[in-house]
């Protein structure tokens with residue numbers, strides 16, 4: 001099947017109804033597409049996931065009854081059609097023609113009349129339909145209700161801004177490999193290659209590109225001169241402050257962005273651990289490209305007795321599994337795949353990993369706890385509880401208002417992704 005709209009409808013059905021991640025479904029759907037069609041498929045899938053509640057609301061009003069059972073996938077095709085009309089400014093005749101072509105390819109020509117009518121009625125009634133979202137937070141901000149409530153509670157002043165940022169396309173940040181040259185030098189190389197970029201000195205190794213570009217066009221990418229990594233994620237290695245010859249544990253390492261950064265900053269001995277063997281392979285691939293080495297271990301960080309050799313670490317990075325609610329703009333499927341109950345389960349797992357990894361740290365050693373979440377339960381509440389439970393854990397402030405009761409540095413999505421860091425030293 002090569003019709004991009006049909007592929008988008010199938011992909012969205014797999015993600016929203018079948019709970020599959022967009023990261024796994026998109027490459028499967030895009031396998032035989034040209035680069036241009038790949039980009040279109042991605043744009044449509046990201047867009048529909050960004051505006052799903054609104055699209056559902058319009059269809060609810062435009063259809064007598066929702067499409068169900070074996071016709072359910074065509075409900076997603078309607079979302080694709082409406083998304084094109086509302087956000088991509090595709091002319092009505094083209095949006096209808098392309099969507100009908102998709103129907104033909106999906107062997108559902110019988111739905112032509114219905115799809116035609118829904119898309120044309122959407123155009124006619126667009127203003128009224130859009131007004132029907134007013135006063136409803138879920139339809140206004142296009143996030144699940146439980147998440148809006150949690151963000152409102154945690155950030156009474158900033159909740160709207162956070163939700164609006166999540167709807168935007170994320171910028172492309174690079175990490176410059178300090179082994180191979182300075183950030184300023186790489187900025188010059190980008191300029192020579194005609195790639196416009198900017199440097200924010202507070203994110204020492206990071207450069208933001210004006211426009212996302214194919215990594216093959218980046219100077220020295222193949223040789224490891226730079227990597228794609230958000231500036232907030234780049235703070236991990238800098239805050240950990242790795243030193244030459246130290247023994248360091250990166251306990252949840254895959255796909256290895258932070259492992260590579262640690263090794264770019266120091267000639268350290270790094271154990272890179274992950275519970276997912278497929279993802280651990282990606283750590284090895286990333287290390288290979290950069291030409292650095294770590295000891296990759298497939299194991300469960302919450303059960304050190306199954307893999308630890310008894311040698312304590314100088315530094316530990318705990319980039320724990322989390323809700324990923326700080327990176328929704330990069331992964332809009334997170335909004336629909338995460339459930340409210342997942343947060344309690346994740347917080348329990350994070351607490352378990354933190355507790356069981358702590359004995360592996362040397363006296364005087366540093367532990368950096370990190371998540372790409374914006375939810376306090378996974379972040380400051382988690383670390384505050386840990387500090388209260390462990391008298392040998394000394395809280396190390398990362399900024400002026402970082403206290404043991406409300407510990408850590410919480411970055412919200414905007415210039416960078418949403419991230420959380422807390423630094424703890426062992427007595």
Ligand SMILES: C[S@@+](CC[C@H](N)C(=O)[O-])C[C@H]1O[C@@H](n2cnc3c(N)ncnc32)[C@H](O)[C@@H]1O
Nearest residue numbers: 252253254255256257258275276300301319321
């Ligand atoms: C946030 S990601 C890590 C990202 C990584 N640090 C980087 O910068 O590329 C969390 C990782 O934790 C791994 N993970 C989940 N549960 C784990 C466990 N019990 N022990 C070790 N790793 C685990 C997941 O497979 C996932 O790769």
